[in-house]
Amino acid sequence: MLDWIQSLGHRGLSRLAAFGRAGQLLMQSLIARPEPITMFPLLIKQLYFVGVLSLIIIVVSGGFIGMVLGLQGYTILVDYGSEQAVGQMVALSLVRELAPVVTALLFAGRAGSALTAEIGLMKATEQLASFEMIGVDPMRRIIAPRLWAGFISMPILTIIFSVVGVWGGALVAVEWLGIFDGSFWANMQQAVDFRADVLNGVIKAVVFGFVVTWIAVFEGYDCIPTSEGISQATTRTVVFSSLAVLGLDFLLTALMFGEL
Amino acid sequence: MRMRTMEISVGFLMLAGFLALVVLALNVSGLNLSDQGGGYKVYARFDNIGGLTPRAKVAMSGVQIGEVTAIRLDPQMLMAEVEMKIRDDVDFLSTDSSAQILTSGLLGEQYIGITSGAEDEMLADGDRISDTQSALVLEDLIGKFLFNEVSD
Amino acid sequence: MDPLSDNIIDIRAMTFSRGSRTIFDSIDIQVPRSKVTAIMGPSGTGKTTLLKLIGGQLKPDAGQILLDGDNIPTLGRSELFAARERMGMLFQSGALFTDMSVFENVAFPIRVHTDLSADMIRDVVLMKLQAVGLRGAADLMPSELSGGMARRVALARAIALDPDIVMYDEPFTGQDPIAMGVLVNLIRRLNQALGHTSIVVSHDINETLSIADYVYIVADGRVIAKGSPEELASVESDQVRQFMQGLPDGPVPFHYPAPDYLQQLLQGSR
Numbered sequence: 001m002l003d004w005i006q007s008l009g010h011r012g013l014s015r016l017a018a019f020g021r022a023g024q025l026l027m028q029s030l031i032a033r034p035e036p037i038t039m040f041p042l043l044i045k046q047l048y049f050v051g052v053l054s055l056i057i058i059v060v061s062g063g064f065i066g067m068v069l070g071l072q073g074y075t076i077l078v079d080y081g082s083e084q085a086v087g088q089m090v091a092l093s094l095v096r097e098l099a100p101v102v103t104a105l106l107f108a109g110r111a112g113s114a115l116t117a118e119i120g121l122m123k124a125t126e127q128l129a130s131f132e133m134i135g136v137d138p139m140r141r142i143i144a145p146r147l148w149a150g151f152i153s154m155p156i157l158t159i160i161f162s163v164v165g166v167w168g169g170a171l172v173a174v175e176w177l178g179i180f181d182g183s184f185w186a187n188m189q190q191a192v193d194f195r196a197d198v199l200n201g202v203i204k205a206v207v208f209g210f211v212v213t214w215i216a217v218f219e220g221y222d223c224i225p226t227s228e229g230i231s232q233a234t235t236r237t238v239v240f241s242s243l244a245v246l247g248l249d250f251l252l253t254a255l256m257f258g259e260l
Numbered sequence: 261m262r263m264r265t266m267e268i269s270v271g272f273l274m275l276a277g278f279l280a281l282v283v284l285a286l287n288v289s290g291l292n293l294s295d296q297g298g299g300y301k302v303y304a305r306f307d308n309i310g311g312l313t314p315r316a317k318v319a320m321s322g323v324q325i326g327e328v329t330a331i332r333l334d335p336q337m338l339m340a341e342v343e344m345k346i347r348d349d350v351d352f353l354s355t356d357s358s359a360q361i362l363t364s365g366l367l368g369e370q371y372i373g374i375t376s377g378a379e380d381e382m383l384a385d386g387d388r389i390s391d392t393q394s395a396l397v398l399e400d401l402i403g404k405f406l407f408n409e410v411s412d
Numbered sequence: 413m414d415p416l417s418d419n420i421i422d423i424r425a426m427t428f429s430r431g432s433r434t435i436f437d438s439i440d441i442q443v444p445r446s447k448v449t450a451i452m453g454p455s456g457t458g459k460t461t462l463l464k465l466i467g468g469q470l471k472p473d474a475g476q477i478l479l480d481g482d483n484i485p486t487l488g489r490s491e492l493f494a495a496r497e498r499m500g501m502l503f504q505s506g507a508l509f510t511d512m513s514v515f516e517n518v519a520f521p522i523r524v525h526t527d528l529s530a531d532m533i534r535d536v537v538l539m540k541l542q543a544v545g546l547r548g549a550a551d552l553m554p555s556e557l558s559g560g561m562a563r564r565v566a567l568a569r570a571i572a573l574d575p576d577i578v579m580y581d582e583p584f585t586g587q588d589p590i591a592m593g594v595l596v597n598l599i600r601r602l603n604q605a606l607g608h609t610s611i612v613v614s615h616d617i618n619e620t621l622s623i624a625d626y627v628y629i630v631a632d633g634r635v636i637a638k639g640s641p642e643e644l645a646s647v648e649s650d651q652v653r654q655f656m657q658g659l660p661d662g663p664v665p666f667h668y669p670a671p672d673y674l675q676q677l678l679q680g681s682r
Binding site (some may be wrong): 122127131132134136 | 464467469493494496497499500501503504505506507508509510520521524525
């Protein structure tokens with residue numbers, strides 16, 4: 001029992017230390033002397049890997065989730081004779097919740113794990129040390145562009161997810177189930193507020209993008225530079241960022257929409 | 261060459277994101293850019309506003325002509341005072357127009373319906389609509405119905 | 413040859429520990445200018461750590477590491493980067509940047525530290541690649557190279573800025589005999605042609621001894637022997653002899669510490 005408490009305390013402390021190192025990484029890579037001009041081509045490259053390559057999975061999942069919402073919403077609402085409200089249901093659940101959360105989870109799996117593995121491999125093959133020996137700070141050369149690329153692409157992917165999802169819902173509800181498309185869109189436009197719903201969703205996406213990328217980059221940078229260490233770090237990235245996204249989502253929802 | 265395709269595809273991502281935001285703004289949330297600036301304010305007092313909320317629509321013959329911007333309680337009259345913004349191009353509401361709180365559908369949202377009167381003078385910014393009719397409250401309605409049944 | 417006459421690197425009473433384990437216990441090492449100095453020792457004695465200490469990537473707990481009189485651990489950030497410009501390092505794995513071509517890898521330090529025109533950079537890079545015999549591989553990606561070739565490209569990158577010191581971290585490990593011969597030859601030839609100082613960290617005895625001018629043998633955090641290869645051959649120390657001749661048992665035991673063999677067998681499974 002005492003051993004158990006001791007090991008718990010030990011693990012807690014080492015987590016705390018890791019958290020401190022993560023903060024240090026953020027400071028060194030973002031706040032200390034950014035170099036926007038030399039960073040730009042690197043940023044484009046990372047935006048390609050992190051953003052463009054995640055686009056397909058985002059579009060496909062967005063479409064399917066919108067379609068499922070349309071179908072489920074219809075079968076529930078038709079009992080109350082208010083199937084016209086399916087548009088607002090699809091749009092609100094997407095814009096407020098599903099788009100930021102599901103995009104962040106997919107992003108953690110698709111881009112976050114790749115970032116961790118890439119940086120971990122760079123560490124294991126001494127590329128990070130090599131940058132240092134050449135006199136280039138790996139924080140600014142490797143870490144900073146990846147962090148920025150994550151921060152920038154997450155909100156964009158979320159917005160695209162929302163739109164594709166709404167279209168998917170419209171496809172099912174209007175084209176297949178035959179809801180009058182005027183009332184579908186009008187109800188939606190009546191219910192969705194740009195400031196309160198759309199922008200709050202985007203704010204969530206920005207927060208999630210920040211957290212997921214931060215975790216991914218840190219786990220890669222902090223991993224034990226062996227093949228086993230990299231695979232553990234990749235797993236940790238997906239697990240921690242998923243938990244962080246879901247936890248933060250509740251917090252942000254309570255702040256934005258709740259009466260807390 | 262590879263850098264070039266990368267730049268183009270990242271540009272495409274940015275553009276897609278921007279267009280998607282525009283779609284969200286205009287098509288999904290119904291943000292109407294044209295009515296943001298223009299409009300004049302009109303006030304009306306109601307005994308009971310029911311479930312009316314700010315941003316509810318103000319309509320004439322079912323066509324939206326403005327929206328509710330604020331709802332206050334008037335402490336002297338002990339009535340609800342509703343502030344609404346009417347679009348500038350709707351300048352043909354006479355001073356004796358009447359406002360009533362209506363419900364769209366059986367369980368739908370509540371909105372304000374305006375019916376124009378016969379006066380030659382038109383409503384201007386800051387004017388008050390005096391002829392108002394409050395929201396139908398279901399409980400009152402049921403109460404009246406029962407009372408009539410009993411009295412018969 | 414007196415190694416103490418003109419030293420480019422002078423490590424004095426340097427102590428370094430990682431966690432509770434002392435890796436270097438107040439060691440002194442002098443690296444003579446324009447010579448090949450080998451630092452040898454069994455695996456796990458922190459030879460790579462020593463190179464990282466010289467490169468300023470790690471800081472010692474005590475003592476000095478002087479590069480031409482400048483104490484590296486106390487240098488500020490920009491001075492440290494200036495000092496690193498004078499050093500080239502060949503990492504054990506080559507450490508080529510996987511997202512750049514061979515050409516870009518060699519050009520990278522030149523681009524970072526100079527304002528040369530694209531033409532000049534191209535000429536310098538091709539010269540360096542020619543020196544390691546891989547001019548024809550300039551457009552390949554690192555993933556397309558064999559291990560020996562990758563290490564030669566990394567060597568070309570390490571000497572791209574004509575450094576004063578080139579550090580080799582286990583350059584021979586895991587190479588086939590041909591690649592090994594090529595590397596041995598290259599290290600010797602480049603050292604003579606370019607006049608830089610070479611520090612070779614290795615446990616490949618024959619290859620290292622064939623190119624080294626001066627050798628340090630490090631074990632258990634201390635220098636257990638030093639001298640020219642000829643001098644070391646005559647050292648009368650069990651520890652040195654075991655290492656130099658590759659004897660399986662000696663002061664470094666064949667068996668990892670364990671309870672008594674017979675007793676453990678008789679004990680049965682617990």
